[in-house]
Amino acid sequence: MSIQVNNLTKFYGQQKAIDNISFQANEGEILGLLGPNGAGKTTTMKILTCFMPQSSGDVSVCGFDTRKNDLDIKKIMGYLPEHNPLYGSMYTKEYLTFVAAIHKLDNKSKHVDRVIEETGLSKEKNKRISELSKGYRQRVGLAQAIIHDPKVLILDEPISGLDPNQLIEIRSLINSLKKNKTIIFSSHILQEVESICDRIMILNNGQVVQDNLIENITENTVQSQKVLVEFLNNISEEVLHNHLDNVRIKQENKRLFEISYNGENDIRSLIFDLAVKQENKILEMKSKGSSLEDVFKEVTKKN
Known part of the structure; x- marks a missing residue:
């Protein structure tokens, strides 16, 4: 495994930011x-990238110890921090050439041209970084992180500021990079995490509260069930609550409702009975699976 973390703890003064x-x-x-x-x-990402020491615990990146081999790790690590630190007075291509020189890359122009093409910066390469939109500055940050073809890539909010078309392009790039790399990807956009990542780890109060493959993330986590039901005629939320015990109702419109409930019993028969009693009809009724957002709310609420 490329990254191994054991019993990692970090204090800021008396405050425990990472808890074992x-x-x-x-x-x-x-x-x-x-x-x-x-x-x-x-x-956690700053410790992995050797920008911050841990208080205790062991962290290994491709066999190198973060406390003893920080220079070795930085050679094989690409890092895009949350607050992308760029030199605004430099031109895009000039900056990437500067980064290539820091990494002591042979044939710097070849590497610069490659990442400019990969990150879609061809039209922006001769502009000052300060003149770029936030989305294009993010692309420059990603380009500097991958210019030396690192074995490990740490991306903290890499899709912040991207428009929908840029999201598709960067998502495709990140997926293509994973073939021979280890990538850790952090974002507040849950849908993008769900579409890009193979595995999800959720932290809360410095502890790991969920760690699972994306296809298994909702299993044994979210206790509530959901039903999406559409009636032929209008029906009030009050009528639904009067007939159905211990449910949460989200009204989409006067005929469409998302009904959440706890327990193993299927309430669809009760909804059908209600429709008959109200002389109404059901156009559609289906169970709705739990989402990553449901899991996130559940595990961060528990802690």
């Missing part, structure tokens, strides 16, 4: 790191 967490990440995998603000995501 352990996890691993493998080559060819995109690990999504989620959590509410202050959960410890950015602190």
Whole structure:
């Protein structure tokens, strides 16, 4: 495995930001790191990238110890921080050439041209970074992170500021990069994490509260069930509550409702009985699976 973390703890003074967490990440995998603000995501990534020392615990990146081999790790690591630190006075291509020189890359222009093409910066390469939109500055940040073809890529909010078309392009790029890399990806946009990542790890209060493959993330986590029901005629939310016990109702319009309930019993028969009693008809009724958002709310609420 490319990244191995054992019993990692980090204090800021008396405050414990990371609380004895352990996890691993493998080559060819995109690990999504989620959590509410202050959960410890950015602190974890700063420790992995050797920008901050841990208080205790062991962290290994491609066999290198973060406390002993920080220079070795930085050579094989690409990092896009949340607040993308760029030199605004430099031109895009000039800046990427500067980064290539820092990494002591042979044939710098070849590497610069490659990442400009990969990140869609061809039309912006001769502009000052300060003149770029936020989305294009994010692309420059991603370009500098991958210019030296790192084995490990840490991306903290990489899709912030991108428009829908840019999202599609960057999503495709990140997926293509995972073939021979380990990628840790953090974002507040849950739908993008769900579409990009192979595995999800959720932090809350400095602890790992969920770690699972994306296809298994909702299993054994969300206790509530959901039914989406559309009636032929208008029906009030009050009528539904009077007939159905212990449910949560989200009204989409006067005929369409999302009904959530706890327990194993299927309430669809009760909804059907209600429709008959109200001399109404059901146009559509189907169970609705739990989403990553449901899981996120559930596990961060528990802690």
